[in-house]
Amino acid sequence: MSTLAEVAKLIRSKNAGPFWLTLDVMFDDRQTYEAVRDQHVLSVELISRLYMQPRECVRVFAHDAAMAIKVSIPRPHSSGSPMDTDVFGGQQYAPLLDLAVEFPRHQGHK
Amino acid sequence: MLGSGFREESIYRALDLGVRMIGCDAGTTDFGPHLLATGDSQFSRAAVKRDTSIILAAAVRAGIPLVIGSAGGAGGDVNLEWMRRVLLETAREQGLHFRLALIHAEQSKDKVRELMRQGRVLPLPPSEPLSDFAVDEALHIVAMMGAEPVQAALDSAQVVLAGRSSDAAIYSALPLKLGYASAVCWHAAKILECGAAAVAQRAAPDSMVAVLHSDSFDVFPMRDDYRCTPQSIASHTLYENVDPFHLVEPSGILNTLESEYVAIDNRAVNVSGSTFELAERYGVKIEGARLVGYSTIILGAIRDPLIIRQLDNWLERLDENLKERLRNTVGDAAQHQITARIYGRDGVMGALEPRKTIEGHEVMVLWDVISASQGLSHSIAASLSHMAVHNPIPEWDGLISGVAFPFAPSEVDRGPVYEFHLNHVVYPDSPTSLFPTDYESV
Numbered sequence: 001m002s003t004l005a006e007v008a009k010l011i012r013s014k015n016a017g018p019f020w021l022t023l024d025v026m027f028d029d030r031q032t033y034e035a036v037r038d039q040h041v042l043s044v045e046l047i048s049r050l051y052m053q054p055r056e057c058v059r060v061f062a063h064d065a066a067m068a069i070k071v072s073i074p075r076p077h078s079s080g081s082p083m084d085t086d087v088f089g090g091q092q093y094a095p096l097l098d099l100a101v102e103f104p105r106h107q108g109h110k
Numbered sequence: 111m112l113g114s115g116f117r118e119e120s121i122y123r124a125l126d127l128g129v130r131m132i133g134c135d136a137g138t139t140d141f142g143p144h145l146l147a148t149g150d151s152q153f154s155r156a157a158v159k160r161d162t163s164i165i166l167a168a169a170v171r172a173g174i175p176l177v178i179g180s181a182g183g184a185g186g187d188v189n190l191e192w193m194r195r196v197l198l199e200t201a202r203e204q205g206l207h208f209r210l211a212l213i214h215a216e217q218s219k220d221k222v223r224e225l226m227r228q229g230r231v232l233p234l235p236p237s238e239p240l241s242d243f244a245v246d247e248a249l250h251i252v253a254m255m256g257a258e259p260v261q262a263a264l265d266s267a268q269v270v271l272a273g274r275s276s277d278a279a280i281y282s283a284l285p286l287k288l289g290y291a292s293a294v295c296w297h298a299a300k301i302l303e304c305g306a307a308a309v310a311q312r313a314a315p316d317s318m319v320a321v322l323h324s325d326s327f328d329v330f331p332m333r334d335d336y337r338c339t340p341q342s343i344a345s346h347t348l349y350e351n352v353d354p355f356h357l358v359e360p361s362g363i364l365n366t367l368e369s370e371y372v373a374i375d376n377r378a379v380n381v382s383g384s385t386f387e388l389a390e391r392y393g394v395k396i397e398g399a400r401l402v403g404y405s406t407i408i409l410g411a412i413r414d415p416l417i418i419r420q421l422d423n424w425l426e427r428l429d430e431n432l433k434e435r436l437r438n439t440v441g442d443a444a445q446h447q448i449t450a451r452i453y454g455r456d457g458v459m460g461a462l463e464p465r466k467t468i469e470g471h472e473v474m475v476l477w478d479v480i481s482a483s484q485g486l487s488h489s490i491a492a493s494l495s496h497m498a499v500h501n502p503i504p505e506w507d508g509l510i511s512g513v514a515f516p517f518a519p520s521e522v523d524r525g526p527v528y529e530f531h532l533n534h535v536v537y538p539d540s541p542t543s544l545f546p547t548d549y550e551s552v
Contacts, residue, residue, distance in 0.1 A: 016352045018139045018397075018530040019236060024348045028341075051462050057236070063354050065344035065371050072352040074236040076461040080142025081529035082402050082480055085451060085460040087142050095464050 004041065005097035007032045013092040016072060018079040021089045025096065026068040032101075033067040041099050042069045050095050111315070112136035112161050112178060113153025116305065120317040120332035121168045129319060132169045133281040134161070135303055136193065137180025137274065139397065139530065147249045147399040147528040149188025155196060163200040170206045170268065177260055177270045177280050184397075185274025186250040187216040193271055201552050211263035212548045215273025217251040217396065221544070222536070230537040234395070237533040244531055248398040251532060256360030256394065257283040258541035267549060274397065276359055277303035281320075290322050292386035296364040298327040300357055301346050301381070308346040309336040326382035328374060340371035343379045360395075360541065362388040391537050394544060398532030403447075404484040405524040406491040408477040410498060410513035416505045417512050418468055424512075425450055425475075428494075428501045435493050446481035446490055475513070484523055491521040 005011065009028040016022040025042060027033035036042070048055045053073050061070040077083040086092060112134045121132070137145075141152045151158060162178075169176035178197075182189025194212060201208070222245050225231050231240045245251075252274035260283035263270045272280070281299035286292065298320040301308050306316040309331050316336065321328045330338055347354040347366050357364040363386070370383040417424055429448075436444065454473035456463035477498075479491045499513045538544045 014350055015140060016350050017533075018143070019234075019533050020352050022348075022350070022352060024345075026345060026348075050464055052464075059352065061354055063344065063348060065369065066341055066348055066354070068345060068348055070348050070354055078143075078530045078533075079139065080144065082405070082447070082478065082527055083449065083460070085458055088140055091458050092462060094459070095462075 002101050002103065003097060004036070004099040004101060007036070007101055011093050011096055013089055015075070015079050015089040019075055021073050021075045021092055023071040023093050023096065024068055025070075026066065028067070030067060035103060036069060036101055037062045039102060041101055042071055042096070046099075047071050047073065111138065111153075111304075113151070113158040114315045115157070115161060116316045117333060118164050121164055123332050124317060124319050125168055125172050127319060129174065131175045131177065131284045132165050133177045133179070133302065134165060135180055135275075135277050135280055136178050137183045137185050137189070139184075141183070143399040143528040143530045145189070146184035146186055146252065146397060146530075147401065147526075149182070149184070149186060149192065149250070151183045151189065151192060153183075158193070159196050159200055162197055163204065166197060166200060166269065167204050167206060170208050173268075175264055175268055175270065175284060177264075177272065177283060179260070179272045179275030179277065179280035181271050181273060184250070184252065185215050185272070186252050187214060187273070188250070190214065190216075190271065190273045197269070197271060198552060206552070208268040208552050209266060210550050210552050211267035211270045212550075213255065213259050213263055213270065213272040214546050214548075215252045215255055215275070215544075217253050217544060219245050219248065219251070222251055222396070225536050225538070231396075231534050232537075234533050234535055240532065240534050244398070244400075247400040248532065249400060249528070251396055251398040253536065253538075253544045254360070254395040254397065255279060255545045256392075256541055257286050258361070259545035259547065261287045262542055263547050269552075273545070278357075278359060285322055291325060292362070293364065293384040294322055294325065294327050296357070296359060296386055297366065297369065297381055297384040298322055298329065300364065301329050301343060304346070304349065306331050306333070306336055307349065308338060308343055310339050310342040312336065326380055328378055328380050330374075330378035337377040338379045340373055340379050343381060344369070344371045360389070360392055362386055392541050393535040393537050396532050396534050396536055397530060399528045400531045402527050402529050403480040403482055404487050405527045406479045406484070406487040407522050407524055408479075408491055408495045408498075408515070408520050409474060409517065409522075410477070410495065410515050410520065411472060411474045412513060413472045414512060415471065417503055418471075418473055420503060421452065421455075421468065421473065424501060424503060428498055431497050431501065432494055435497060436490060439493065440486060440489060444481065444486055444490075446479060446486065448490070448494065449478045451476040451478070480527060484525065488521055488523055495520045
């Protein structure tokens with residue numbers, strides 16, 4: 001068992017325009033990426049629970065060429081508005097770091 | 111982005127390769143709504159002028175077009191005029207002569223109301239339908255142009271200064287005009303829009319070059335120590351986009367589901383297989399900003415564990431005491447909003463924070479008072495900070511001083527604060543009808 005933070009090359013968040021937030025989890029080897037993708041570590045259900053968003057607002061994409069899983073959710077407050085806490089949306093990924101990824105025993109990872 | 115810098119030699123290197131145009135994105139909504147609301151530039155005049163002087167001289171002397179989009183930051187008329195003056199100043203200093211096009215993206219309230227009445231304005235998720243009230247409140251409204259207004263300007267101008275633009279339209283306009291395939295133009299433009307952001311490991315901003323073929327394009331950086339890899343280029347469709355496979359432009363959608371990214375050597379990548387689906391209706395995104403009020407903030411830190419463990423109750427009691435005080439001073443009618451952000455608990459993530467507990471031994475409270483005038487916000491904040499420092503807890507008998515202010519005065523006036531309040535798409539008469547263009551000979 002590993003955490004996403006241990007196996008990902010980069011976990012980041014950023015605005016996608018002033019009204020959306022997007023989270024990218026990127027890998028540098030295909031085996032790890034496919035394990036995370038195929039175990040649905042980042043599922044709509046989980047993101048919906050973790051970020052307290054209705055399921056229909058959560059979008060999850062598996063990007064094979066980029067070896068990345070992408071999650072997009074609406075921002076609770078538009079970027080830079082009085083209630084916003086993170087103008088660039090850059091520090092909204094921490095809840096993803098400890099998610100568990102399982103690897104079959106014969107498979108190594110970094 | 112214009113004003114964020116690049117190496118001068120990178121531009122000359124690109125000219126030596128025979129590039130046919132130089133493009134530069136000069137704006138973003140990333141920094142917040144104030145740039146659109148006020149017309150200010152994020153980067154200093156000196157920084158923008160330095161970058162402009164190099165690309166302008168390079169393009170004019172090489173006889174190739176220069177396209178600068180989202181001029182001045184937000185791409186409204188104030189921003190555009192600011193950018194025009196910077197450009198003219200450096201042109202004069204360097205003795206450069208060219209035909210300049212200025213494409214306006216600012217929209218009048220009357221124009222937007224007219225489009226609304228015609229049912230040509232629809233909300234984009236997660237926003238509500240546009241109201242007359244929202245239009246009235248807007249300080250500035252801009253529409254995000256596609257490639258067509260830039261193409262029209264390039265008919266007679268060598269240098270194009272465009273107001274708010276789709277980032278990719280800056281780079282796709284010329285090759286689309288020259289007849290290259292839409293998917294190739296738009297995907298190459300999407301990669302180029304952030305310059306060297308698409309390299310594997312970026313130390314500082316710099317330039318990138320794309321070479322277009324009939325059904326694919328090559329992309330590579332100008333700095334020797336930068337590398338593009340298939341993964342770094344594929345990853346760029348993730349950056350700042352909601353959906354990495356369907357990238358929406360006014361004229362249609364770039365579909366990257368079947369895109370293939372192949373290494374040409376250890377620093378260049380070939381991209382093929384993308385498609386471009388024409389939209390049924392040509393749609394342009396609009397952005398608007400409104401004034402929310404005037405803000406005064408207070409930073410106050412707490413170290414006493416007895417206060418920290420009852421922080422929410424302590425804040426509630428403070429709120430009640432303050433309300434009573436304000437009734438006797440500024441009056442009930444004085445509309446205001448006070449938020450307290452707790453750093454050490456959920457200051458960074460706010461409503462999205464799943465871990466709403468305080469685990470450290472100190473917290474920072476950031477109070478933000480917003481009302482219709484700076485004077486009122488300041489006077490409320492002054493009462494708030496004084497009441498906060500002496501706000502009692504039952505465990506201690508007698509007058510306490512429970513908040514450590516790092517600054518004196520502890521109230522900081524922030525001036526006017528704004529918010530983006532338009533997130534809509536409009537369906538204009540034609541791709542160029544919202545973007546009038548002025549021409550001048552420099």
